[in-house]
Amino acid sequence: xxxxxxxxxxxxxxxxxxxxxxxxxxxxxxxxxxxxxxxxxxxxxxxxxxxxxxxxxxxxxxxxxxxxxxxxxxxxxxxxxxxxxxxxxxxxxxxxxxxxxxxxxxxxxxxxxxxxxxxxxxxxxxxxxxxxxxxxxxxxxxxxxxxxxxxxxxxxxxxxxxxxxxxxxxxxxxxxxxxxxxxxxxxxxxxxxxxxxxxxxxxxxxxxxxxxxxxxxxxxxxxxxxxxxxxxxxxxxxxxxxxxxxxxxxxxxxxxxxxxxxxxxxxxxxxxxxxxxxxxxxxxxxxxxxxxxxxxxxxxxxxxxxx
Amino acid sequence: xxxxxxxxxxxxxxxxxxxxxxxxxxxxxxxxxxxxxxxxxxxxxxxxxxxxxxxxxxxxxxxxxxxxxxxxxxxxxxxxxxxxxxxxxxxxxxxxxxxxxxxxxxxxxxxxxxxxxxxxxxxxxxxxxxxxxxxxxxxxxxxxxxxxxxxxxxxxxxxxxxxxxxxxxxxxxxxxxxxxxxxxxxxxxxxxxxxxxxxxxxxxxxxxxxxxxxxxxxxxxxxxxxxxxxxxxxxxxxxxxxxxxxxxxxxxxxxxxxxxxxxxxxxxxxxxxxxxxxxxxxxxxxxxxxxxxxxxxxxxxxxxxxxxxxxxxxxxxxxxxxxxxxxxxxxxxxxxxxxxxxxxxxxxxxxxxxxxxxxxxxxxxxxxxxxxxxxxxxxxxxxxxxxxxxxxxxxxxxxxxxxxxxxxxxxxxxxxxxxxxxxxxxxxxxxxxxxxxxxxxxxxxxxxxxxxxxxxxxxxxxxxxxxxxxxxxxxx
Numbered sequence: 001x002x003x004x005x006x007x008x009x010x011x012x013x014x015x016x017x018x019x020x021x022x023x024x025x026x027x028x029x030x031x032x033x034x035x036x037x038x039x040x041x042x043x044x045x046x047x048x049x050x051x052x053x054x055x056x057x058x059x060x061x062x063x064x065x066x067x068x069x070x071x072x073x074x075x076x077x078x079x080x081x082x083x084x085x086x087x088x089x090x091x092x093x094x095x096x097x098x099x100x101x102x103x104x105x106x107x108x109x110x111x112x113x114x115x116x117x118x119x120x121x122x123x124x125x126x127x128x129x130x131x132x133x134x135x136x137x138x139x140x141x142x143x144x145x146x147x148x149x150x151x152x153x154x155x156x157x158x159x160x161x162x163x164x165x166x167x168x169x170x171x172x173x174x175x176x177x178x179x180x181x182x183x184x185x186x187x188x189x190x191x192x193x194x195x196x197x198x199x200x201x202x203x204x205x206x207x208x209x210x211x212x213x214x215x216x217x218x219x220x221x222x223x224x225x226x227x228x229x230x231x232x233x234x235x236x237x238x239x240x241x242x243x244x245x246x247x248x249x250x251x252x253x254x255x256x257x258x259x260x261x262x263x264x265x266x267x268x269x270x271x272x273x274x275x276x277x278x279x280x281x282x283x284x285x286x287x288x289x290x291x292x293x294x295x296x297x298x299x300x301x302x303x304x305x306x307x
Numbered sequence: 308x309x310x311x312x313x314x315x316x317x318x319x320x321x322x323x324x325x326x327x328x329x330x331x332x333x334x335x336x337x338x339x340x341x342x343x344x345x346x347x348x349x350x351x352x353x354x355x356x357x358x359x360x361x362x363x364x365x366x367x368x369x370x371x372x373x374x375x376x377x378x379x380x381x382x383x384x385x386x387x388x389x390x391x392x393x394x395x396x397x398x399x400x401x402x403x404x405x406x407x408x409x410x411x412x413x414x415x416x417x418x419x420x421x422x423x424x425x426x427x428x429x430x431x432x433x434x435x436x437x438x439x440x441x442x443x444x445x446x447x448x449x450x451x452x453x454x455x456x457x458x459x460x461x462x463x464x465x466x467x468x469x470x471x472x473x474x475x476x477x478x479x480x481x482x483x484x485x486x487x488x489x490x491x492x493x494x495x496x497x498x499x500x501x502x503x504x505x506x507x508x509x510x511x512x513x514x515x516x517x518x519x520x521x522x523x524x525x526x527x528x529x530x531x532x533x534x535x536x537x538x539x540x541x542x543x544x545x546x547x548x549x550x551x552x553x554x555x556x557x558x559x560x561x562x563x564x565x566x567x568x569x570x571x572x573x574x575x576x577x578x579x580x581x582x583x584x585x586x587x588x589x590x591x592x593x594x595x596x597x598x599x600x601x602x603x604x605x606x607x608x609x610x611x612x613x614x615x616x617x618x619x620x621x622x623x624x625x626x627x628x629x630x631x632x633x634x635x636x637x638x639x640x641x642x643x644x645x646x647x648x649x650x651x652x653x654x655x656x657x658x659x660x661x662x663x664x665x666x667x668x669x670x671x672x673x674x675x676x677x678x679x680x681x682x683x684x685x686x687x688x689x690x691x692x693x694x695x696x697x698x699x700x701x702x703x704x705x706x707x708x709x710x711x712x713x714x715x716x717x718x719x720x721x722x723x724x725x726x727x728x729x730x731x732x733x734x735x736x737x738x739x740x741x742x743x744x745x746x747x748x749x750x751x752x753x754x755x756x757x758x759x760x761x762x763x764x765x766x767x768x769x770x771x772x773x774x775x776x777x778x779x780x781x782x783x
Binding site (some may be wrong): 006016051052053054055056057058060061062063065067070071073074133136140160163165166275276279 | 738
């Protein structure tokens with residue numbers, strides 16, 4: 001009797017309505033392609049924990065006036081997009097079908113549980129607190145394969161989420177396109193091998209092309225870099241994927257971003273450097289995430305993609 | 308190091324930093340042994356750590372309050388009864404009672420009545436609606452706790468925005484206008500009377516207990532309320548031109564608001580009783596506050612709501628921020644410790660020497676320094692904590708420079724209300740920001756202009772109005 005594979009679970013983190021549409025669509029596209037469960041998380045960042053009674057009073061008044069709680073509007077917006085993209089089931093009146101309405105206290109959040117179109121779980125969740133803390137707590141309390149987020153304006157926020165998230169991180173930068181190729185930067189590191197493994201799975205599942213890129217520090221090392229790129233491309237190509245191998249000379253982060261342009265999803269393995277070092281000085285994946293103009297997938301563990 | 312462990316440490320970085328700073332300060336020899344006692348130095352260490360914890364919220368604010376209490380017993384060697392007594396004074400009762408009264412008012416759905424009046428008086432024109440929202444928020448917040456006013460004006464403003472029929476850009480402009488009108492109106496109004504904000508009560512306590520100078524409820528209004536009225540048109544002009552809302556009329560929004568409140572019907576006995584109790588409390592503050600105590604009157608007023616069944620104890624339990632009450636109590640206690648140990652005197656003398664080197668020895672220049680210092684603090688931590696930390700020092704500076712501590716105290720207390728630039732400095736800012744309709748840069752882009760206007764208004768009052776008032780002298 002074969003063991004059924006666990007369904008992947010995608011967490012899409014959203015901010016305000018005006019900045020979240022691309023992230024929601026990109027995350028939903030990914031979830032549809034992976035046949036994944038989806039959760040959409042909005043974190044209502046309350047500036048001061050100690051004034052929660054005052055904020056609670058304000059919410060009581062909003063409820064009396066039948067006005068949406070902050071964050072509910074954003075989740076309602078997300079719900080409509082998910083339904084439009086076919087993730088959430090609709091009844092004969094065109095209304096999204098709920099398993100249960102917005103309820104507090106479900107694994108530390110308010111949750112609205114929808115019926116997925118194909119049996120998958122679709123949840124809309126609302127947390128309160130610091131954005132990084134709440135996202136990390138959400139990832140720690142439930143198993144997610146990947147967390148999708150937009151590019152927040154605060155660079156430090158992105159840095160902290162990429163470092164502390166307990167799941168692979170997909171940053172949906174400029175994610176308006178419907179089709180992307182993958183860009184796989186390679187070297188001899190363990191992180192690159194992890195990224196190669198996942199890029200292969202994703203490209204095979206979604207039928208994407210892969211550009212394998214190796215970067216040399218100088219022209220003298222270019223030939224060696226090209227050899228690495230071709231070797232890695234050969235490994236990826238075994239899955240029947242269309243692969244191209246290239247090399248470049250220069251700063252690693254700059255060359256990756258240049259090669260990616262706006263039509264490649266960059267796939268990187270998370271750095272295994274010491275936590276303190278990463279926190280203080282960043283890491284190459286974090287710098288790529290901050291500089292790139294296209295989506296970036298930072299792979300944490302291979303097991304997250306064991307579906 | 309494991310990711311989760313490191314993240315737990317990162318989350319507590321400010322607490323760790325505060326502990327390191329505390330240890331360093333306590334181990335360092337005091338800088339001026341001749342003029343600063345060991346106890347004074349330790350009190351200053353407690354102040355520095357308390358400010359770090361208040362600003363960063365590394366621990367819940369009530370925990371900071373208890374650390375202040377414990378620090379005074381363990382480090383300054385005050386007796387536990389002395390410290391406990393400093394936590395529970397009539398001024399703390401005043402804060403508790405004011406918060407209870409505010410809950411009592413809110414439970415009677417007074418917001419709907421205000422909204423109804425607003426629509427009747429302002430009509431559909433945007434300019435009058437905005438002025439009405441600002442004025443209502445300001446005047447009510449002068450007497451009722453500012454966060455309460457923000458809480459019940461918020462849905463009024465949001466209903467107007469949502470029902471305006473505008474596109475997203477139009478709604479955003481209107482939201483900026485009306486929501487900032489609520490937040491800034493509450494901040495401006497909170498200095499109008501002692502019950503408007505805890506910072507006012509703290510300042511009155513300092514005058515009374517440190518400088519033997521008593522100011523009653525009505526006297527505070529006489530000094531401060533005119534500046535509230537002066538700021539309304541100034542704030543309105545800034546908000547109007549900073550947000551440039553259109554259209555000029557909002558008939559759909561006003562109709563939606565009228566529909567919401569029409570269901571309320573006429574005011575019933577409960578609502579009249581609630582208003583009556585509040586009015587009676589206000590009258591008592593003005594007439595017998597000096598003999599009975601403002602705090603006693605406030606808690607008795609709050610008790611009347613319970614006795615007459617207008618609220619349950621569970622309403623007070625959930626609606627009054629008891630944790631913040633401890634913070635205010637600790638702030639008062641810490642201020643007294645600074646005075647009693649000579650810490651405030653030492654800092655005041657040191658600062659006066661430095662300011663003297665820059666040619667600032669008294670008068671308006673020194674008052675301007677007070678306003679700026681207070682302003683800087685109040686935009687990063689609560690107004691009450693700001694007053695608690697800076698007032699003992701600045702009042703001492705005023706006395707040493709030959710200024711009346713009442714005038715200096717008013718400058719500090721009023722400047723502590725000018726927290727317009729950050730979302731987290733004052734509860735009305737947080738409440739309005741929490742609606743999700745404003746961005747933090749909205750506060751910055753409009754707030755700095757309102758700050759300048761408020762400072763100008765403060766100095767106009769100090770130059771033209773206050774000189775005509777009888778200044779309470781020490782011992783009066």
